[in-house]
Structures are given as C-alpha cells and as structure tokens.
Amino acid sequence: MVSIARDLLGKVLVTRRGDVLTSVMITETEAYAGVGDKASHAYGGRRTARTEVMYREGGVCYVFLCYGIHHLFNVTTNRDGVPHAILIRAGEPIDGVETMKGRRGKTNAGPTLTAGPGALSMALGIFTADTGKMLTVGDIWIEDRGIQIDREQIIADTRVGVAYAGDDALLPYRFSIAGNRYVSKAKGLTL
C-alpha cells in the first residue's frame, strides 16, 4: 500500500547499537509497489536471493547495497508473498546526534547528516547485515511519538534515481514533509 509511505512521515526510526541509541524523525519516503512497479527490484515477480526479503510480511527490514558504497534501508509493508516495500530516504536527527556525526565522519551537524538514503543508513549504523530483521524484535524499530503531519504538509512527488523505470518513474510515490530541511535533494548536495 502506497498510503503507508505517507503514514511513515513523522514517525521515528530508532536503532540501537550496543548501548547507543540513535533516532531520526522520518521526513521522506518512497514506495516500491510490488510486481507491477518497474522501479522495484521485485518487478515482474522476480525473486532472487537478494529480493527474497521483499516478499516477506510487513515489518521486515530490507537493506541492500547500491553503487557498492551505500546501504539503503527499506521496510516491507504487505502480506507474506507480496513484495511491497518503502524506502526511507531521509530523516531529521533526534537522538544520538553526536554518534551520527561520528559515523558520518563529520564534525558539524546539518542536513547532509541524514538527508539521503545512503547517508541516513550510515548515520543510524544500518548495514546489509540488518536485512531480514523484524522491526518488532530487533535493535531497529519505528516508534510513533505522536507527531502529526498535516495533509497539506505532505508533498507527493516522483521518485528519485529511477529514470530507467520508464513510465513508472513518473508515479507520485515519493513523499516528503514540506519545509523540512532534512529532505534529500538527490542532486548535488554539497556543504
């Protein structure tokens, strides 16, 4: 369900690594809606060792490596056997900001810390080893801290970096919070 991507805005994504908690409020998401979505790894019902996780029930982490460098964090959102997932693209730092700066090799905070899927995963300490973990029992989870996002504050836009998907690249499956600085621009983010 694409609507879940919208619901995730304003929720809090938390990771625990040892004693250290880090968390961000989700500010940007993208939906990858199953076998009919050319941008999805599961397009056409493809099932490989990597995408197998997408076919699992909702609430499972799907983390994969992109460009050999970046870990992208997704959550499955459907029933067992239906490969829907939502990519968490960006978040606003809440807890463990110092830790996140350290992981990112930065000394100053700023939007580049967690704005962007690869950057977000690195800041939270998420790696491909976390793929397949349940959000309900692991050291990665999503909380509802009662943050309300007005419908008018939600921007629906086309997804990023999926031009190869043809017509499906035009679908408004990307959701972000209007006016939030911690939203990826996905092109030339330099500070």
Place this chain on the structure above:
DNA sequence: CAAACGATTTTCT
C-alpha cells in the same frame, strides 16, 4: 566463470 550495472554521495574542475 566473467562482465555489467545500480532506489547514491562525494569530490574535483
């Protein structure tokens, strides 16, 4: 078994 590519970010010109 070998080759190409990507749901990105950073760095250099």
Place this chain on the structure above:
DNA sequence: GAAAATCGTTTGG
C-alpha cells in the same frame, strides 16, 4: 556542473 568511487547482485557465455 560533471565524473569518480566501489562491490554485491544479476545476467550472459
């Protein structure tokens, strides 16, 4: 603004 970095997964021989 353009190009490099970098490796697991996927596809072709």
